[in-house]
Amino acid sequence: MNDQRLGIRKIVYYSEETLLENGLSPAVPAVRATAAAVVSNPWLGGRATDDLNEEVIRLAPVLARKLTDILTNELGGVDAIQAFGKAAIVGTDGEIEHGAALIHTPFFGNLVREYFDGESIICFADDRADAGASLVVPLWHKNAAATRTHYQTITTRIGDAPRPGEIVVVLGASTGPRPHSRIGDRLTDPIVKADTLGELIS
Template identity: 40%
Template sequence: MPEFPIRKTMILLEDIHHEGGPPPAAPRQRGAILALVKNPYAGGYVAQLQGGMDDLKPLGLMLTDRLIAAMGGRAGIDGYGKAAMAGAAGESEHAALWHVPGGYAMRERLGEAKAIVPSAMKVGGMGARIDIPLGHINAAYVRSHFDAMEVGIPDGPRPDELLLALAMSRGPRVHDRMGGLAARDVKGEDGLR
């Protein structure tokens, strides 16, 4: 059973009050939580990795709970996404270990979340940044919630680490006006509409 000890975590919160136009009724909030963990697969090729996803599930739940708390609770959170970055001694497939534990933790804690959790994976060096894609939690076709949050930790990931990240949001992009399915019209049946 591989172990993924945590070296550090970071929480980022932002409230967007306007983007050059009139202020919205309520600011848009985006939040992210990041963890730097040891990558037990770094430094060589390992054929079987899938067991590592189960080992990361408790971390996914813990990070989800901490991010929801930092954002003031579950109410109104209607967007989410995840990302992972392997350090230079790792590979993108190591970052892909985050798909199940990151995505399912948020879906479990946020309740009736139906849409796929958008994700990004890559390999990067110390201080590299990654965009966490965001989408509506119940309908992938809600254009007003297509967004991204750029994150990184200055001293990571080290070559033998993974940077694991979750993001959530409240509300549409400020001044969204690209049409498409409106959040108020979501049926939430299939994760698309």
Template identity: 35%
Template sequence: MTDVVVRKFLLRIEEIFHEGGPVSANPPRRGTIMAVIKNPYAGRYVEDITGLMEDLKPLGLQMSKRLLEALGGDASAIEGYGKGAIVGEGGELEHGALWHVPGGYAMRELLGEAKAIVPSSKKVGGVGAAIDIPITHVNASYVRSHFDAIEVNVPDAPRADEMVVILAMTTGSRVHARVGGLAVADIKGEDGLR
């Protein structure tokens, strides 16, 4: 068992009224929460790293709850989600992959067993590195109006021996979505795709 050491959290909420078109009657909100954590594997190769996934589960749930609360606290209002990780230079890309289960399953559980896979991105980067967190609809990945991304970074992280783990949620589609595809009203909700 590895202690998860958090240096800090960052929480950001956006409310988007328009992107040059008409002002939305129901402006979508997009939120991210990031935790800067110590990477216990930085600076060395460790063959079996999977135990950290279990240790990260409480953090995933804590972050999911904090982000949901910042977006109003109503799980039924969340329509999109995504996750990601930036691994400091002393680590490796596979360390970021440890966030898939703790981050994704925590959001799905909190949102009432959302059906779609939680999209993800990860990278190795230095202090201040930015990453795009992909977003899809929580119950049907083919809902084109919800294809989106949120760029995030932490100005003083990740240091070489740290990771930044990230969760994102949205309350709607892109503000002026109008390119067709599967509509939210037509979701069957059987397989996480349609």
């Protein structure tokens, strides 16, 4: 299906690499990136009780394929991608549920995991906002969600989107961990409870 029939107005790719953090180069250089599609909201003018499924099946799988392809090609292949996340910004004429419909169902999330060879649940953010709004997209490891080294974010912003009748659908990815990550791992943490900390929290 071509982009015009899907209602895609534009595709935006953004990436960044931190070369210095606190005066030092990261031991593991990593590129963080987003790929975003600006699409017409297919549910405008509907009722809050309408079934959204037909348009989800039509749109979400194509967006999953298109955005994962962009990130895979730009970041050096599936094996190079270590962390992922997803997001949606709904224009002011739409419902928050319209953005959720495009990113929170198996027709998007399951396919993103498959295309990225991932296993983790995909962390997410969503909002309703005017054009040009920023949204922080959370990322974590695609196969080991408890790995704190890959807890990071990337901010997405498109100057003219979403218009009131649009939705911005975003995928985020990273080729590595945060610079100088050193706060341990959830799987090897000590057991911490309030009653074991005693005077530290009193």
